[in-house]
Amino acid sequence: MLDADMCFKLGRYEREDVLGLLLPSMTDMAFIHEYVWEQEILQPAIVRERLKELIKIGVVSIVRESELRDLDALVYNSAVRLLAAAMVGQNRPRKNLGEVVTLAMAHTKGIPVLLSDERNLQAIVDAKLNTGSESDIKIIRLRQVVKWIKDHPSCGIDRKTAKKIWCGSCDRGLFEKFKEEFDTNLWPL
Numbered sequence: 491m492l493d494a495d496m497c498f499k500l501g502r503y504e505r506e507d508v509l510g511l512l513l514p515s516m517t518d519m520a521f522i523h524e525y526v527w528e529q530e531i532l533q534p535a536i537v538r539e540r541l542k543e544l545i546k547i548g549v550v551s552i553v554r555e556s557e558l559r560d561l562d563a564l565v566y567n568s569a570v571r572l573l574a575a576a577m578v579g580q581n582r583p584r585k586n587l588g589e590v591v592t593l594a595m596a597h598t599k600g601i602p603v604l605l606s607d608e609r610n611l612q613a614i615v616d617a618k619l620n621t622g623s624e625s626d627i628k629i630i631r632l633r634q635v636v637k638w639i640k641d642h643p644s645c646g647i648d649r650k651t652a653k654k655i656w657c658g659s660c661d662r663g664l665f666e667k668f669k670e671e672f673d674t675n676l677w678p679l
Contacts, residue, residue: 491603491604491605492550501537501540502658506651509541512635513544513549517603519550520551520605522552523553529588562598569597570591573589573614573619574587577589577614592604597627600625636655640676653672
């Protein structure tokens with residue numbers, strides 16, 4: 491499953507279609523929740539366009555709550571309530587809503603991977619959803635994506651582009667730290 495933050499971090503580059511190279515190399519099918527697609531993936535337009543292309547060729551599929559039936563709808567709604575209690579604030583009821591519904595859908599559909607760069611998300615998933623089974627949800631963060639790119643040169647993304655992705659995801663004041671982290675730990679020369 492895809493979260494908006496990872497789509498933005500991977501899809502915003504004009505010269506490189508990182509999403510178009512990465513997703514078909516990583517998986518046969520990636521999923522995005524309808525809420526994330528309709529409410530969060532709006533700007534920049536290039537991210538939405540790149541995802542539209544991947545939907546068109548069958549690499550990404552939008553999952554909809556309305557398609558859930560009976561027991562699946564019950565499991566989904568229970569997971570939403572459980573996660574919302576832990577992740578959505580009273581003063582900001584839409585904060586983290588994309589992560590909540592995406593995780594609930596992944597849990598309901600048995601999708602074991604979520605690409606998201608939310609820092610504390612794995613701990614929440616482990617506490618609220620995961621049971622220690624093979625179908626537990628694993629959060630794949632940008633660090634793991636960059637390492638995967640390094641280990642899979644056939645995906646077509648080179649070191650320079652991976653470094654741009656990694657360093658482009660940081661706050662301006664942390665650029666040098668991220669650059670050093672990439673050169674020292676993630677993908678040393």
